Amino acid sequence: MSSIIHMDLEEVTRIITRIRQIQQTINERVNNAAVQASNMDWIGSDRDHFVDNFQSWKQTTLSGLSDLQYMADQLSTEQNQWIQADSDGGNRLKVSIGDVSVGSALSGVWGWLKRHAEQKKQQYTIDEAWEQMMSTESGKELIELAKKHGIKFVLPSGKIIGDGDYAVKISIKDLDGARGTSYGRSVVIDQDLMDRASRSPDSISGTLAHEIQHEIDKKMGLMPNDDVYTGIQRNLNNGDFDTAEKMLNEAMQKRAESEIRAHNRGYEVDRGMQLGEAFVNDDDVYSPGEVKFIVNIQGYENIYETQYNELFPGHRVDVWVDGTGQIQCDIKRLIEARDVYYA
Numbered sequence: 001m002s003s004i005i006h007m008d009l010e011e012v013t014r015i016i017t018r019i020r021q022i023q024q025t026i027n028e029r030v031n032n033a034a035v036q037a038s039n040m041d042w043i044g045s046d047r048d049h050f051v052d053n054f055q056s057w058k059q060t061t062l063s064g065l066s067d068l069q070y071m072a073d074q075l076s077t078e079q080n081q082w083i084q085a086d087s088d089g090g091n092r093l094k095v096s097i098g099d100v101s102v103g104s105a106l107s108g109v110w111g112w113l114k115r116h117a118e119q120k121k122q123q124y125t126i127d128e129a130w131e132q133m134m135s136t137e138s139g140k141e142l143i144e145l146a147k148k149h150g151i152k153f154v155l156p157s158g159k160i161i162g163d164g165d166y167a168v169k170i171s172i173k174d175l176d177g178a179r180g181t182s183y184g185r186s187v188v189i190d191q192d193l194m195d196r197a198s199r200s201p202d203s204i205s206g207t208l209a210h211e212i213q214h215e216i217d218k219k220m221g222l223m224p225n226d227d228v229y230t231g232i233q234r235n236l237n238n239g240d241f242d243t244a245e246k247m248l249n250e251a252m253q254k255r256a257e258s259e260i261r262a263h264n265r266g267y268e269v270d271r272g273m274q275l276g277e278a279f280v281n282d283d284d285v286y287s288p289g290e291v292k293f294i295v296n297i298q299g300y301e302n303i304y305e306t307q308y309n310e311l312f313p314g315h316r317v318d319v320w321v322d323g324t325g326q327i328q329c330d331i332k333r334l335i336e337a338r339d340v341y342y343a
Contacts, residue, residue, distance in 0.1 A: 067200075069271070073200065126156050133206075146212065150164030153187075187208070188211075203273075209270075236312060248331065249328055252327040260286055305318065
């Protein structure tokens with residue numbers, strides 16, 4: 001006797017709707033918690049430890065939201081396939097298969113998850129991510145802005161987009177935890193982010209748009225260049241720490257403003273993250289809350305300190321955001337004594 005597998009289309013629609021509602025609710029609550037955390041009147045090492053833990057939790061939670069969205073999209077796709085396969089046009093589709101029985105839509109979800117886990121990893125392509133990005137208004141605006149400033153993009157497939165003289169190469173590499181990065185004239189997307197089994201096209205296109213915004217900012221002179229850091233090092237060598245700190249403050253402020261633009265661009269392109277625009281927006285006003293969101297909540301305080309401590313050997317750089325939303329730093333010379341460095 002054969003068993004019956006069927007899909008209750010109305011129930012699946014309710015499940016898809018519920019998944020999307022849960023995703024939106026979690027996203028809102030995470031973002032609200034981030035705002036509250038960034039505005040805490042709390043100074044000290046315990047606060048730094050809390051912010052580090054909060055940032056780790058936030059990244060894990062938002063990654064899970066992308067997975068929820070991907071699952072809802074896959075359910076919707078399978079639902080459409082069942083509808084198409086039902087030649088009678090009814091609301092239920094019944095197919096006889098061996099001795100396997102799946103009696104409800106929830107069991108169908110579990111079956112999909114099981115098949116999903118057993119599938120061999122497949123990778124999205126940058127071409128697919130680009131197409132997804134260009135399906136959004138913000139993505140189109142981004143590439144028009146790039147063309148306006150003479151930037152063209154070279155995709156891994158060899159496809160060239162734009163005809164400017166400033167070529168930006170896009171590639172996929174293992175970034176060991178980072179979603180994407182940009183340096184020189186290149187944009188790199190993390191290999192794990194391209195995995196079809198755990199990621200969605202939206203999350204990839206959002207990261208791609210984020211990094212492209214940085215490249216445009218560099219071309220427009222909105223990011224500090226090597227001459228700035230050479231000048232800072234020169235002042236440190238001459239013992240003029242006040243000027244060095246002022247120059248580094250200005251450089252970090254520019255970087256934070258670029259991060260605000262890049263995060264906003266990514267949020268606009270990634271449908272699952274669009275509520276993030278509540279934190280950063282493209283109004284060209286860089287509020288204290290936006291700067292704190294980037295430096296404190298998104299973890300760029302630690303990133304800047306690590307990078308600048310490596311860039312200026314023999315010195316220690318401490319970074320924070322003051323009450324007006326301006327990034328400040330304190331540079332101290334390190335004195336070596338018995339293999340221990342003291343500030």
